[in-house]
Amino acid sequence: MNAMHRSLSIAALGLSALAATAQANTIETRWTDVNVETVASGLNHPWGIAFLSNGRMLVTERAGTMHIIDSDGNKGEAIAGLPEIKVRRQGGLLDVALSPDYESDSTIYFSYSEPESAGSEVTSTAVARARLEDNELHDVEVIFSQYPKEDGGRHYGGRLQFSADGEYLFIGLGDRGHRQDDSQTLDNHTGKLVRIHRDGSAPSDNPFVDEDGALAEIWSYGHRNIQGMDIQPSTGKIWAVEHGPQGGDELNQPEAGLNYGWPVVTHGEQYGGGEVGIGFDKEGMELPVWHWTPSIAVSGMAFYDGNQFPAWQGNILATGLRGTQVARLEVDGDRVIHQEVMQFEQRIREVRIGPDGLIYLLTDESDGKILRLSPSDD
């Protein structure tokens, strides 16, 4: 650093100020040194991960393939039986989640870019379920297709999260890049958080079930592109992160029927850049619990609920693509009271807590990796 510089960009401070180390074996944090291990590599832009028995992991690749990774990090053959997936820009095979009764029903749920017809670039973000047997999917059933189908290769959303009781499936959706205004109306799934039963039906207590012209699957609206979700262990509530425009990535705790403002209110450049414009706040629209400005390109999120990092219990871990980081947010009720950033070199797509209480990350690269974070013994 040159102290004589007459101008200093501090916009990125707290996000990615240091050109820091992904190759680091250890990251020093407030509470513990964190060891970073590469568990598996050779994954093509991995997007979603679910934990099977015996240390195995089910991982999606955006290019339209799904693999089981064994406990030694070996990548199995591509799982057969996936439906047609339109791979285009941000679209492809997205998230995967196990059925809450996976041990008995062997069923998985996955989200993907579903073409209108074979080869079409007009797609929905869809969710299917299927039984996984012998590295093959059986009885594939599409339980949800975002309405309407759209051309365009951006903002698919796609993150899946079951409720704490396993009865409901939340699907985070996006505005498909050029249907921003649809996020504010209830006659479509664009820019919505959706809540369905496991069979795709709309729960009778969804907020707009009885509203004429509104789609019954909608839980909350005014979202731009939900990329990460998790259930808060202490409350059972759903939390979600979404991409803002140039800045203004958001953390929200979406409540039934509420409006999260996109594209009317945002912390991003659209209405900003020195001018306040329409501003951040408007009657009837919710402010985020936290926002990252400038954008880290927030992707996955998870509440830490394992036993390996006791000081991090109940904290949110949120990953950044452009921000190449894991942000740890300390949460008190519905507010964030502190942020600490763990800096990596790679774009991080997703974070999940393993059954072993360790933290698993997916790196968004053509030679993508599963990284595992554990507390240092020191």
Next chain:
Amino acid sequence: MNAMHRSLSIAALGLSALAATAQANTIETRWTDVNVETVASGLNHPWGIAFLSNGRMLVTERAGTMHIIDSDGNKGEAIAGLPEIKVRRQGGLLDVALSPDYESDSTIYFSYSEPESAGSEVTSTAVARARLEDNELHDVEVIFSQYPKEDGGRHYGGRLQFSADGEYLFIGLGDRGHRQDDSQTLDNHTGKLVRIHRDGSAPSDNPFVDEDGALAEIWSYGHRNIQGMDIQPSTGKIWAVEHGPQGGDELNQPEAGLNYGWPVVTHGEQYGGGEVGIGFDKEGMELPVWHWTPSIAVSGMAFYDGNQFPAWQGNILATGLRGTQVARLEVDGDRVIHQEVMQFEQRIREVRIGPDGLIYLLTDESDGKILRLSPSDD
């Protein structure tokens, strides 16, 4: 930065990661470039500032002197008539505030280390008021003395803040360094936020007025060392920042009668360092709205309510001594939803918003300065 480093300290990220520039004439921020001007220099550890008419400023120096700085930055003669002040380590002349009726009563309020007897090192944090006429104080009257008086040269608190209606004076106090446990009991002023009338009497609606053995001046308790305070313009509520131990500087919105936890719960090292210990949360004790961990040695704070930085309306500006920074916190109700850090080279003691809507800082140096922040015309 060396990407091959096997260990990287990220603990400071977001706080003071860059060895950045105080000599910078411009600091780039999210909403505007900020010009930094030196308005005055040659101040010996300035601690408090108040704005007089015609661009003049009343400034305290910790060494026990008070001066009027004219609009050209010239420092007047030391103001005569101050009471005896015990200058020792963190103690000395501390804050200054104008009477809400200053234009008609010419009265100022100031806080300082008051010795038990001439030359004694046993002191109270005291508050006096006096008329300021012709560079001289008249009718000096001590309206508050922290009980009990204590030996020791640390954690005097000392920040002063009038309520929005001007009827009440808040005095932020500290634990005097070695009376931590007193912060939890109500028979003393140690580690308390105090609220008095302008004449020093205890308001009848203070929370412990009717409690036997409790001091009537107490507003809230369990504080470690309150160093900055301001009234939130949108609510009229008092907010305060205080030093934690090794880490865990806090932002609180102290409510009447509530316990802010020190020394029982804290984010600092005392109970931390890899162990959770007693933890952060305990029934009957309030969590902070925000905390800085590791510590920036938080000092002053102000809500921005001027017209020069429209995008910052209602934001909190908080200064750091060790952190050599101004942290800008975006506030939604009682929560912080974003932090941006402006990095300086000097320790910053205090921040106030001038009548011109510009931001004034005091640097904590033997050749201390008044800095003024204005939006760049670019």
